[in-house]
Amino acid sequence: MQAKFQHALVIGASSGIGEALARRLAADGCRVALVARRRAELERIAGEINADAGEGRALFYEHDVRNAGEVPSLLQEIARALGGLDLVIYAAGVLPRVAFDEYDTAKDLATLNVNLLGAIAWLNPVAARFNRLRRGTIVGIGSVAGDRGRSGAPAYNTSKAALHTYLEALRNRIGRYGVRVVTVKPGFVDTAMVTGMGKLPLVVSPERAARLILKHARSGSLVAYIPARWRLASLIVRAIPSWLFRRLKV
Numbered sequence: 001m002q003a004k005f006q007h008a009l010v011i012g013a014s015s016g017i018g019e020a021l022a023r024r025l026a027a028d029g030c031r032v033a034l035v036a037r038r039r040a041e042l043e044r045i046a047g048e049i050n051a052d053a054g055e056g057r058a059l060f061y062e063h064d065v066r067n068a069g070e071v072p073s074l075l076q077e078i079a080r081a082l083g084g085l086d087l088v089i090y091a092a093g094v095l096p097r098v099a100f101d102e103y104d105t106a107k108d109l110a111t112l113n114v115n116l117l118g119a120i121a122w123l124n125p126v127a128a129r130f131n132r133l134r135r136g137t138i139v140g141i142g143s144v145a146g147d148r149g150r151s152g153a154p155a156y157n158t159s160k161a162a163l164h165t166y167l168e169a170l171r172n173r174i175g176r177y178g179v180r181v182v183t184v185k186p187g188f189v190d191t192a193m194v195t196g197m198g199k200l201p202l203v204v205s206p207e208r209a210a211r212l213i214l215k216h217a218r219s220g221s222l223v224a225y226i227p228a229r230w231r232l233a234s235l236i237v238r239a240i241p242s243w244l245f246r247r248l249k250v
């Protein structure tokens with residue numbers, strides 16, 4: 001189990017799980033950089049963290065993950081400002097609502113841009129840096145939704161399945177050099193992303209999700225379901241034969 005993290009970067013920290021992760025890390029004594037698009041939210045959250053934990057504990061950076069060209073210099077700037085970097089969490093994501101008979105390429109590409117391509121744009125230079133240093137922890141927030149192709153959100157499912165595969169490949173490249181790559185698969189977390197979805201099973205708060213995610217990050221888990229009960233649920237869902245899964249309309 002790794003000691004507490006000292007310098008962390010959370011991409012997608014302006015709300016939900018990323019916000020809860022940034023707050024938890026700061027409360028545990030870590031210096032944390034928050035990245036997302038909504039400046040006002042970032043400023044408010046960083047201000048509250050600094051008021052509670054001490055000035056300079058949280059820094060924030062306005063950035064759209066679709067601007068991949070900005071990443072290498074922003075990563076350097078953040079590592080310098082924090083005084084180091086030992087944990088990077090990619091939590092940015094979108095889940096646009098898709099009607100059952102909707103086939104909107106622009107919407108689907110936008111989902112892939114944030115959930116998958118943004119992750120690759122950030123985690124490639126992070127992996128190169130940690131590989132050079134022979135240490136560091138990378139956490140990617142996937143989803144149980146990536147474990148199966150469902151009819152309700154094809155591009156979201158695809159983005160998360162591909163993210164899981166990318167993270168596994170990163171782990172297989174740099175895990176041998178002491179760098180940890182943790183794939184996190186939450187079930188349902190009570191954030192803006194699931195607002196209006198009706199009654200959902202096994203929902204956890206973003207604060208509980210953040211606590212569990214950081215526990216897995218410290219222990220160096222390979223693939224962590226949040227909460228753990230989703231591992232069995234996913235095992236069952238993945239065992240359903242395709243001909244039957246198709247009829248379930250999920």
Ligand SMILES: NC(=O)c1ccc[n+]([C@@H]2O[C@H](COP(=O)([O-])OP(=O)(O)OC[C@H]3O[C@@H](n4cnc5c(N)ncnc54)[C@H](OP(=O)(O)O)[C@@H]3O)[C@@H](O)[C@H]2O)c1
Pocket residue numbers: 011012013014015016017018035036037038039041063064065066091092093094095114141142143144185186187188189190191192193194
């Ligand atoms: N909630 C769930 O039930 C659930 C379940 C499984 C997995 N997840 C995953 O958990 C992660 C966090 O989601 P959440 O539930 O916490 O939802 P959320 O509150 O909507 O948070 C999404 C975060 O992603 C950021 N983001 C979105 N587009 C971005 C862009 N173009 N550039 C930079 N940042 C961007 C948002 O910041 P800005 O809008 O300020 O840019 C926000 O900080 C996502 O990857 C999601 O897929 C969530």
